[in-house]
Amino acid sequence: xxxxxxxxxxxxxxxxxxxxxxxxxxxxxxxxxxxxxxxxxxxxxxxxxxxxxxxxxxxxxxxxxxxxxxxxxxxxxxxxxxxxxxxxxxxxxxxxxxxxxxxxxxxxxxxxxxxxxxxxxxxxxxxxxxxxxxxxxxxxxxxxxxxxxxxxxxxxxxxxxxxxxxxxxxxxxxxxxxxxxxxxxxxxxxxxxxxxxxxxxxxxxxxxxxxxxxxxxxxxxxxxxxxxxxxxxxxxxxxxxxxxxxxxxxxxxxxxxxxxxxxxxxxxxxxxxxxxxxxxxxxxxxxxxxxxxxxxxxxxxxxxxxxxxxxxxxxxxxxxxxxxxxxxxxxxxxxxxxxxxxxxxxxxxxxxxxxxxxxxxxxxxxxxxxxxxxxxxxxxxxxxxxxxxxxxxxxxxxxxxxxxxxxxxxxxxxxxxxxxxxxx
Numbered sequence: 078x079x080x081x082x083x084x085x086x087x088x089x090x091x092x093x094x095x096x097x098x099x100x101x102x103x104x105x106x107x108x109x110x111x112x113x114x115x116x117x118x119x120x121x122x123x124x125x126x127x128x129x130x131x132x133x134x135x136x137x138x139x140x141x142x143x144x145x146x147x148x149x150x151x152x153x154x155x156x157x158x159x160x161x162x163x164x165x166x167x168x169x170x171x172x173x174x175x176x177x178x179x180x181x182x183x184x185x186x187x188x189x190x191x192x193x194x195x196x197x198x199x200x201x202x203x204x205x206x207x208x209x210x211x212x213x214x215x216x217x218x219x220x221x222x223x224x225x226x227x228x229x230x231x232x233x234x235x236x237x238x239x240x241x242x243x244x245x246x247x248x249x250x251x252x253x254x255x256x257x258x259x260x261x262x263x264x265x266x267x268x269x270x271x272x273x274x275x276x277x278x279x280x281x282x283x284x285x286x287x288x289x290x291x292x293x294x295x296x297x298x299x300x301x302x303x304x305x306x307x308x309x310x311x312x313x314x315x316x317x318x319x320x321x322x323x324x325x326x327x328x329x330x331x332x333x334x335x336x337x338x339x340x341x342x343x344x345x346x347x348x349x350x351x352x353x354x355x356x357x358x359x360x361x362x363x364x365x366x367x368x369x370x371x372x373x374x375x376x377x378x379x380x381x382x383x384x385x386x387x388x389x390x391x392x393x394x395x396x397x398x399x400x401x402x403x404x405x406x407x408x409x410x411x412x413x414x415x416x417x418x419x420x421x422x423x424x425x426x427x428x429x430x431x432x433x434x435x436x437x438x439x440x441x442x443x444x445x446x447x448x449x450x451x452x453x454x455x456x457x458x459x460x461x462x463x464x465x466x467x468x469x470x471x472x473x474x475x476x477x478x479x480x481x482x483x484x485x486x487x488x489x490x491x492x493x494x495x496x497x498x499x500x501x
Contacts, residue, residue, distance in 0.1 A: 110129075184235050305457055359397075
């Protein structure tokens with residue numbers, strides 16, 4: 078049972094510009110930003126005082142957690158991951174497994190960078206005050222990285238693989254590929270794949286200290302995130318979660334599931350922090366190899382790619398990324414695929430970015446559109462020298478893409494590229 082076809086049958090998202098798939102789709106079609114000014118960041122003397130984070134009322138959590146689970150809950154990444162994961166599961170047509178027997182064919186691969194920073198901070202203070210017995214029984218599960226996959230796996234009664242991956246900004250894209258590989262090879266039928274990232278100053282502070290966040294737009298937050306723009310000055314931090322139910326085509330057809338798109342394949346690699354690659358910078362040779370191998374693994378030609386959903390963070394590396402795509406695909410000018418970056422609307426959601434952006438990619442295939450890049454009217458000249466202006470749309474184009482490549486490149490010189498196709 079090798080190389081089985083793999084499809085996507087459910088989506089869930091908790092994003093700065095939409096906390097369910099319907100609102101999220103409308104937001105990306107309309108170019109609605111979810112980036113906001115945060116007074117707390119000013120009080121804490123951050124240079125960058127804007128960020129993207131999901132907004133919902135606390136009682137919204139009652140739809141996903143019971144009273145016991147909610148007691149002492151103080152981990153935004155856990156909230157986002159559970160909401161998106163349960164929404165995706167139900168969207169795929171599954172109910173919650175309430176039997177005593179695990180579903181041996183279903184698993185969870187849900188990544189994160191760090192989890193439960195606020196809960197961990199709370200724990201540190203209580204321990205330092207000698208109040209260790211007041212930590213509560215859930216402090217460990219809220220702060221261990223695998224807490225999110227364990228929580229979802231328990232809620233859904235999954236008996237297949239239940240694990241958490243962590244590869245910086247490549248985490249979400251990597252998680253989807255891990256699920257794809259497991260299903261393609263016959264080791265599972267259904268995998269809930271995705272990733273999540275905490276909100277707040279204790280997550281974002283290190284990046285502000287590195288001076289890689291923009292500080293000129295505190296009074297105008299919606300224009301702060303400017304991927305591919307000549308006036309880009311750093312990435313805006315974000316948070317949230319994305320989830321996809323991926324399933325063998327045989328299983329999906331057998332139960333009459335609605336199918337969003339097909340996963341053709343992909344590739345994960347590392348530049349080894351050589352040849353210009355470092356802890357914070359990508360090795361361009363490795364990036365190009367990752368893209369090339371993803372295309373080979375998917376059994377397509379580079380000319381078949383209609384659009385790219387890039388990593389494109391609004392830093393000086395955006396032009397390098399576009400050059401890498403051009404060299405890997407052997408395409409430039411008017412022949413270059415359409416390219417967009419969701420970060421223009423939601424910021425850089427770190428470990429959650431790949432999964433949220435994959436949800437956006439799948440929606441483009443299913444609903445026949447290419448969303449526009451807001452804040453990119455002034456295309457960077459180095460990018461304009463490689464790509465025709467109309468290949469970087471600033472407003473949504475209603476067309477019918479057949480194949481879209483999605484890539485993520487993370488700290489540590491790690492890369493992931495996945496190829497999605499319209500399901501026929």
